[in-house]
Structures are given as structure tokens and as C-alpha cells.
Amino acid sequence: MFFRWILLVVSLTNFLWDFYVSSCDENCADKPEFTPSILVVKFGDPTSASCSACQHDCIGHIFKIESNSGKTETSGTMITWMVNRLTEWDASPLCYYTIPQAQCCTTLPVTVYKPPDNVSISFDNHIGPMFEGHQYTLQCTVEEVAPIENLTVTFYKGQTTLGQLHSENITEKKPVTETFTLDITPSKEDDGAQYWCEAKLELGPAGPQPPPVVKSQKIPVTVYYEPQIESSPAHTITITEGDPLQLNCSAVGNPSPSYTWTLPSTHSSSLNSSIFTIDSVTAADEGPYNCSVSNIMGNVTVRFRVVVQGLTTTTLPTTTTTTATTAATTTTPKPTTTPNSATTSSALLHRFIMCFMLLFSTLGTLTQLAAHRLNNRVFVTFNFESQSLWPSLDSTVCITVHLVRLQDPPETMLSYRIFVVLSLNILRDLSMSVTGCDENCADKPEFTPSILVVKFGDSTSASCSACQHDCIGHIFKIESNSGKTETSGTMITWTVDRLTEWDASPLCYYTIPQAQCCTTLPVTVYKPPDNVSISFDNHTGPVFEGHQYTLQCTVEEIAPIENLTVTFYKGQTTLGQLHSENITEKKPVTETFTLDITPSKEDDGAQYWCEAKLELGPAGPQPPPVVKSQKIPVTVHYKPQIESLPPDEITITEGNPLQLNCSAVGKPSPSYTWKLPLDSPSPSNSSVLTISSVTFADEGLYTCTVSNSRGTVTVKFNVDVQVNMGIITAVIIGVFVLVMTVLSLLVYFYCYKPSRVGQYNLKDVFRLHARHSTVPCAE
Numbered sequence: 001m002f003f004r005w006i007l008l009v010v011s012l013t014n015f016l017w018d019f020y021v022s023s024c025d026e027n028c029a030d031k032p033e034f035t036p037s038i039l040v041v042k043f044g045d046p047t048s049a050s051c052s053a054c055q056h057d058c059i060g061h062i063f064k065i066e067s068n069s070g071k072t073e074t075s076g077t078m079i080t081w082m083v084n085r086l087t088e089w090d091a092s093p094l095c096y097y098t099i100p101q102a103q104c105c106t107t108l109p110v111t112v113y114k115p116p117d118n119v120s121i122s123f124d125n126h127i128g129p130m131f132e133g134h135q136y137t138l139q140c141t142v143e144e145v146a147p148i149e150n151l152t153v154t155f156y157k158g159q160t161t162l163g164q165l166h167s168e169n170i171t172e173k174k175p176v177t178e179t180f181t182l183d184i185t186p187s188k189e190d191d192g193a194q195y196w197c198e199a200k201l202e203l204g205p206a207g208p209q210p211p212p213v214v215k216s217q218k219i220p221v222t223v224y225y226e227p228q229i230e231s232s233p234a235h236t237i238t239i240t241e242g243d244p245l246q247l248n249c250s251a252v253g254n255p256s257p258s259y260t261w262t263l264p265s266t267h268s269s270s271l272n273s274s275i276f277t278i279d280s281v282t283a284a285d286e287g288p289y290n291c292s293v294s295n296i297m298g299n300v301t302v303r304f305r306v307v308v309q310g311l312t313t314t315t316l317p318t319t320t321t322t323t324a325t326t327a328a329t330t331t332t333p334k335p336t337t338t339p340n341s342a343t344t345s346s347a348l349l350h351r352f353i354m355c356f357m358l359l360f361s362t363l364g365t366l367t368q369l370a371a372h373r374l375n376n377r378v379f380v381t382f383n384f385e386s387q388s389l390w391p392s393l394d395s396t397v398c399i400t401v402h403l404v405r406l407q408d409p410p411e412t413m414l415s416y417r418i419f420v421v422l423s424l425n426i427l428r429d430l431s432m433s434v435t436g437c438d439e440n441c442a443d444k445p446e447f448t449p450s451i452l453v454v455k456f457g458d459s460t461s462a463s464c465s466a467c468q469h470d471c472i473g474h475i476f477k478i479e480s481n482s483g484k485t486e487t488s489g490t491m492i493t494w495t496v497d498r499l500t501e502w503d504a505s506p507l508c509y510y511t512i513p514q515a516q517c518c519t520t521l522p523v524t525v526y527k528p529p530d531n532v533s534i535s536f537d538n539h540t541g542p543v544f545e546g547h548q549y550t551l552q553c554t555v556e557e558i559a560p561i562e563n564l565t566v567t568f569y570k571g572q573t574t575l576g577q578l579h580s581e582n583i584t585e586k587k588p589v590t591e592t593f594t595l596d597i598t599p600s601k602e603d604d605g606a607q608y609w610c611e612a613k614l615e616l617g618p619a620g621p622q623p624p625p626v627v628k629s630q631k632i633p634v635t636v637h638y639k640p641q642i643e644s645l646p647p648d649e650i651t652i653t654e655g656n657p658l659q660l661n662c663s664a665v666g667k668p669s670p671s672y673t674w675k676l677p678l679d680s681p682s683p684s685n686s687s688v689l690t691i692s693s694v695t696f697a698d699e700g701l702y703t704c705t706v707s708n709s710r711g712t713v714t715v716k717f718n719v720d721v722q723v724n725m726g727i728i729t730a731v732i733i734g735v736f737v738l739v740m741t742v743l744s745l746l747v748y749f750y751c752y753k754p755s756r757v758g759q760y761n762l763k764d765v766f767r768l769h770a771r772h773s774t775v776p777c778a779e
């Protein structure tokens with residue numbers, strides 16, 4: 001009997017074993033508990049965990065750990081699971097107990113990991129240097145890693161992360177080999193960079209810390225790219241004869257670029273260097289220099305244009321068109337001149353000019369020097385002034401010398417020709433004294449006041465203290481084209497009764513043997529404008545909103561226009577201030593100033609005007625003279641605008657008055673047209689449509705069209721007519737009263753009549769109703 005009971009338990013256990021796998025309850029209240037609750041174990045390492053099967057439910061029942069590896073030991077309700085060497089990839093032990101009603105279990109999750117045997121990086125289907133801008137595929141192969149679900153592969157370029165990848169195969173627990181790919185498009189900055197990848201097993205907090213990482217080898221890459229010029233050079237280089245010339249077209253490129261120079265035809269050599277040098281340039285070195293930089297990826301050409309200046313100049317030589325002509329001729333071979341002979345000839349010319357200038361400088365002052373080329377000739381020009389050359393004339397002699405050399409001489413140096421062209425100017429008396437006097441001398445004349453602002457035709461005066469001491473015993477004077485002067489000591493007074501010259505600046509000066517010293521009194525002669533008027537340019541009548549119009553303000557006969565400010569106004573608002581560009585004219589001029597305006601509807605009825613003001617500074621009249629134009633009112637025409645929009649739907653009860661309002665503003669005043677439901681004729685041509693009592697026939701869409709000459713807008717009213725509830729209520733009440741009356745009559749008739757049979761007939765009931773109605777029916 002006992003034996004049979006044991007057998008029963010064993011067979012029951014076996015049955016439950018098969019059963020638990022598919023259906024044991026992992027959510028029971030008193031469930032087994034593993035310590036630790038999670039295991040991360042490297043493949044082949046030992047591991048262990050213990051399970052507290054239950055607190056009370058399993059006591060006296062069967063409890064156990066089931067696993068495909070290791071062994072278990074039980075002590076009380078505590079079961080310990082131990083593996084000396086974990087070699088199963090799927091080794092999650094199950095701890096459970098069985099009680100008659102149910103089975104209760106817990107699985108210990110065990111992650112068995114294995115870092116990859118090897119990680120390697122390579123290019124997919126490519127070896128050798130890469131080309132800039134092309135796409136390549138990097139591949140990272142991770143060998144025999146488990147579980148692949150926890151693997152992160154990172155691609156790097158040097159220290160820069162390029163991308164992180166994960167496997168899509170997240171169910172495989174056994175080791176797998178997988179290749180991850182990343183597309184790259186190298187740029188020239190990537191030349192020399194090293195690419196590599198890294199495989200990391202991220203196993204969470206229960207896993208090894210830091211997570212196992214295996215890195216690939218590093219593969220250096222070479223990126224080929226076309227040459228790029230390092231700095232953009234000045235393309236036209238102006239250089240003086242004899243100076244060294246260095247042209248630099250350094251470029252970066254991979255492979256290293258080679259350089260080819262194309263020189264002006266006299267030099268045929270081409271050299272392979274980024275720098276081109278000439279120790280001492282000559283005129284023959286002038287021309288275009290092209291530097292062509294190339295490698296297998298492409299080429300670029302840098303063009304230099306070298307302009308050789310023959311001589312020291314005080315003014316910049318010539319126009320570029322001249323240089324271009326010269327440059328163009330250098331593309332064909334020149335006769336026989338060698339660089340050496342060119343240098344010699346130029347030096348000779350130099351020397352000749354120096355001698356010539358030296359000769360003149362003993363006689364007077366050299367004032368200006370310039371050299372330029374024209375049509376293959378060199379012109380050297382200098383001005384020379386002398387007061388002593390012809391002293392008897394009491395004047396200055398001005399000589400201009402032109403030296404002309406043929407730039408491309410035929411064969412020999414002897415045929416260089418030098419033309420000397422002398423132009424002689426004798427600057428006579430007063431005008432000379434005016435232009436040539438020194439305004440910066442120490443003891444210079446002083447005017448009181450130092451500045452004059454005079455209205456044309458007014459009287460004015462000023463006095464000049466000619467000097468403190470320098471002029472005493474010499475000539476001193478005021479020169480002017482108007483007025484008269486009076487001298488008392490070194491004080492000269494200049495008086496004009498009526499100033500009628502527009503350019504009346506008197507000059508106060510004295511002359512001593514060595515020099516002439518002078519001061520000019522600046523006199524501003526002004527005249528307020530005769531008239532200022534405003535108008536529209538090429539437009540009359542109303543203006544249209546949003547269109548552009550030009551206002552013009554004409555200021556007549558004003559002087560000096562330099563000091564004029566024209567302001568445009570709209571009402572009291574300043575629209576703009578303008579000045580003339582003609583700032584040299586001293587005499588009265590008439591000028592028209594224009595301003596573009598784009599009126600809006602708010603500008604309707606505004607007044608435009610302009611004002612001319614002469615701002616003559618603190619020495620001028622205060623306040624400054626102002627002349628205003630007339631005001632021109634404008635009418636702005638604009639399209640109708642609805643003042644307030646109607647609601648989406650207008651609900652109105654039958655019988656009520658209806659008022660639809662589509663009032664709009666617009667200029668000219670808009671006209672209104674109404675379109676009614678059922679296309680009935682328009683009852684009104686006004687902005688408001690009124691129906692004194694609506695019926696259902698009035699329901700529908702009303703369209704109001706508002707238009708004027710500038711445009712049209714339409715407004716839609718959607719009118720919904722509702723049944724009048726008041727009438728319905730009255731009808732219902734009426735019917736109710738009627739029904740009640742009939743009912744009470746019927747009741748009266750049938751109840752009352754039988755109890756009074758013989759006494760009343762129906763006719764009497766109605767007749768005697770007032771007296772007998774209170775008699776209860778039951779009586």
C-alpha cells in the first residue's frame with residue numbers, strides 16, 4: 001500500500017514536469033524567488049544562484065529547480081543551483097513548486113555571452129586611394145559574438161564617431177558572425193584619416209563593467225582631390241623696372257600637383273614650381289603669366305598680368321586699356337630685344353630724364369611728374385614753374401615737357417628717339433597772384449568777421465588786418481570784384497552798398513620779396529526762392545490706392561542751391577527731405593525735386609505740400625529763410641470694403657422683420673445690387689435690404705454686390721427661416737381646450753343623465769346648467 005502511494009507521487013511529478021513547461025503560473029502570490037534575480041555569465045565560466053521556493057505555500061509539497069546544466073542542492077525551502085562551466089547557450093533554470101490546486105514557478109534569466117573572436121574593417125570592393133566626392137562602403141566584420149542582440153558596432157574616423165549599428169537578428173543566442181556596413185563620401189580633409197570600428201557587448205548593469213569591447217585594426221586612407229589654390233593672388237601686378245618679381249600659385253592637391261608656367265613669349269622656359277621668380281624685371285617681362293596646376297583629379301589655371309612701370313611716377317600711370325594693348329602684343333614674339341638690352345635702354349632713358357629735370361630745377365620749381373604709355377610709346381611729363389625766368393614780365397612761366405620714347409625700337413638702341421615737347425604758359429599778374437599766394441603763412445591777414453552770409457542785393461562790409469608785422473612797409477591790399485576799400489594803418493575795410501556778385505569773396509594779401517601771403521573771406525550770397533510749387537508728375541485727377549505717383553516740388557531761382565533743403569509733407573507728416581546734387585553752382589538756379597508716393601485709402605483727403613529752406617549756418621539769417629508751396633489735396637480712389645461681415649447663417653423666425661446690411665466704404669461711393677433667393681427682382685439698390693415680415697419663401701441665399709470703379713466685392717447672407725413657436729403653442733392650447741371641453745361634456749352627459757332620468761332631458765341640462773352644474777354626479 002505504501003509503495004503504491006510512492007509510485008503515484010512519482011507519476012504525478014512526471015506528469016507535472018511535462019505540464020509546467022507550457023503552463024505553470026509565473027504570477028502566483030507566493031512565488032519562488034531567485035538570488036540574484038538575473039545572471040550574465042561568460043560562456044565557459046562557473047556560475048550559481050539560489051532559489052527560495054516559497055514562504056509557506058510549498059511547505060510539505062514538492063519544490064525543485066529544473067535546468068539543462070549544473071546541479072542543485074536543497075536545504076529547507078532554499079535550493080542552490082551551481083554550474084562549474086556553463087556551456088549551454090540557453091541555460092535558464094526554472095524554480096517551481098507544486099501544490100494540489102496549482103503549480104507556481106519562476107525562471108532565472110541567464111544571458112550567456114561571448115566577446116567576438118575578431119573584429120576587422122575593410123572597404124567593400126575597393127582598394128587603393130579614394131577619390132573626393134565618390135561614395136565608398138566600409139565594412140566591419142564581427143566574428144563569433146553572442147548574444148548578437150547586445151552588440152553595438154561603432155565606426156570611427158580618427159576620434160570622430162561616424163555611426164552606430166545594431167544587428168537586426170535579435171533572437172539568436174548562439175555565437176554568430178556578422179558584417180556591418182557604412183557608406184562614406186570622403187572629402188579632401190579626410191586625406192590621411194584612419195578608419196576603424198569597434199564591437200561592444202552592452203549587457204546591462206548585471207553584465208561585466210566596463211562592457212567588453214573589441215576594436216578592429218585601423219585602415220588609413222588616401223583621398224585624391226583636384227588642386228586648390230591656397231590664396232587668391234592679385235591678378236594684376238604692377239611693378240617697377242629693376243625690382244624683383246615673384247609670382248606664387250601654390251596649390252594643395254593630392255597627388256601633389258605639378259605646375260606649368262606659360263610666360264610672355266620672350267621667355268620660352270616652363271618650369272615645374274609653384275613660385276616663379278625674376279630677380280630684376282624689365283619692360284620685356286610685361287605681359288600675361290599663366291600658371292597651370294594639375295594632377296590626375298583635374299587642373300586649375302591662375303592668370304597673372306604683370307605691368308612693368310618704366311619710371312618713378314607721382315601720378316598713377318595710364319588706363320588699363322593701354323596695358324591691355326601692350327599685353328596683347330606680347331603674345332607674339334618680339335623682334336630681337338633681350339632682357340638685358342631692355343634694361344640698359346631703360347636705364348639710359350632714366351638718366352637722360354634726370355639730367356633734363358636737374359637743368360630745369362635750377363631755374364624754378366618742378367611741380368608735377370608723370371609717366372605713362374600710349375601706343376608703345378612712353379610719355380614723361382613734368383611741369384615746371386619759374387618766376388625768375390622772365391623777371392621783366394612779373395609773371396610765372398609754366399613749362400610742360402613731354403619725353404617720348406618708342407617702346408619697341410627697331411634693331412639698335414641708336415634709333416631710340418626722344419621727343420621733347422615744350423608747352424609754355426605765362427601766367428599773368430592778378431590771376432597768378434590769386435592762384436599762387438600762400439594761404440598758410442605764419443603772419444597771415446585776418447578778416448573780421450571771418451565769414452559772411454549776405455542776401456543778394458544787400459549791403460555788407462568786412463575789415464582785414466593785413467598783418468601784425470611782416471607786411472609793414474610792403475604792399476598790402478584787398479582784391480575783390482565789387483565794393484570799395486579804405487585803408488587805415490594795416491587795417492583795410494571792404495564795403496559794398498549792394499552786393500550783386502554771386503562770387504564775391506575778397507582776398508586780402510600782402511607781398512614781400514620772398515613770398516605772397518593771403519587770406520580769402522568766404523562770402524555766401526544767398527537768395528530765397530522766388531516761388532515753390534508742388535504738383536504731380538504727369539498726373540491729374542484722383543489717384544488710385546496702391547499705385548505709385550511722383551510728387552514734384554519746383555524751387556525757382558534759389559542761390560546757393562548747396563544750402564537748400566526741400567521737405568515734402570503730407571498734412572503735418574514729413575515724407576522726405578532732399579538736397580540738390582549740384583553743390584558748386586553759386587548763382588540762382590531752378591530745380592525740381594521729386595518724391596515717389598504710393599497712397600493708401602487713409603490718404604484720401606490728405607494735403608501734400610513742400611517747403612524750401614535755406615540753411616546757411618550760424619552766420620546766416622535766423623530762423624533760416626523758408627518758402628512753402630501751395631497745398632494740393634488728393635482724392636484716393638479705392639475698392640469697396642465691407643464694414644462688418646455677416647454671420648455664417650442668419651436664423652429668423654417667420655413673421656419677424658429681416659434686415660440685411662452690407663454697408664461698405666469705398667471711393668467713389670459704391671453702388672449696391674442685391675440678388676435674392678428664387679431670383680426674384682431686386683427690391684432695393686441701397687446697402688440695407690429690409691423685409692418687414694419674413695415668410696418661408698424668403699429663406700435662402702442673398703447676395704449683395706458692392707461695386708465702384710475700382711472693384712467689386714460680394715457679401716453672402718444665408719437666411720434660415722424658422723417656424724413661429726408662438727403660433728404652434730396657441731394652436732396646441734386651443735386644441736387641448738377644445739378636447740377637454742368635449743370630454744367634460746361627454747362625462748356630464750353620460751353620468752348625470754341616468755341619475756336624473758325623468759326630471760331633465762338634455763335640453764334642460766344645457767338650459768339649467770348654471771344652477772345645477774355643482775350637483776355631484778354620485779348624488
Ligand SMILES: *[C@@H]1O[C@H](CO)[C@@H](O)[C@H](O)[C@H]1NC(C)=O
Nearest residue numbers: 230231248249250251274275
Ligand atoms: C606662396 O603662397 C602660399 C599660400 O598662400 C604660402 O604658404 C607660401 O609661403 C608662399 N610662398 C612664398 C615663397 O611666398
Ligand SMILES: *[C@@H]1O[C@H](CO)[C@@H](O)[C@H](O)[C@H]1NC(C)=O
Nearest residue numbers: 255256257258259260272273
Ligand atoms: C612636377 O613636380 C612634382 C612634384 O615635385 C612631380 O610630382 C611632377 O612629376 C613634376 N612634373 C613634371 C612635369 O615634371
Ligand SMILES: *[C@@H]1O[C@H](CO)[C@@H](O)[C@H](O)[C@H]1NC(C)=O
Nearest residue numbers: 536537538539540547548550
Ligand atoms: C505720362 O503717363 C503716360 C501714361 O500714364 C505715359 O504714356 C507717358 O509717357 C507719361 N509721360 C511722361 C512725360 O512721363
Ligand SMILES: *[C@@H]1O[C@H](CO)[C@@H](O)[C@H](O)[C@H]1NC(C)=O
Nearest residue numbers: 643644659661662663687688
Ligand atoms: C449697417 O452697418 C454699418 C456698419 O456696420 C453701420 O454703420 C450702419 O449703421 C448699419 N445700417 C443699419 C441700417 O443698421
Ligand SMILES: *[C@@H]1O[C@H](CO)[C@@H](O)[C@H](O)[C@H]1NC(C)=O
Nearest residue numbers: 671672673682683684685686
Ligand atoms: C437698381 O439698379 C439697377 C441698375 O443700376 C436697375 O436696373 C434697377 O432697376 C434698380 N432697382 C431699383 C429698385 O431701383
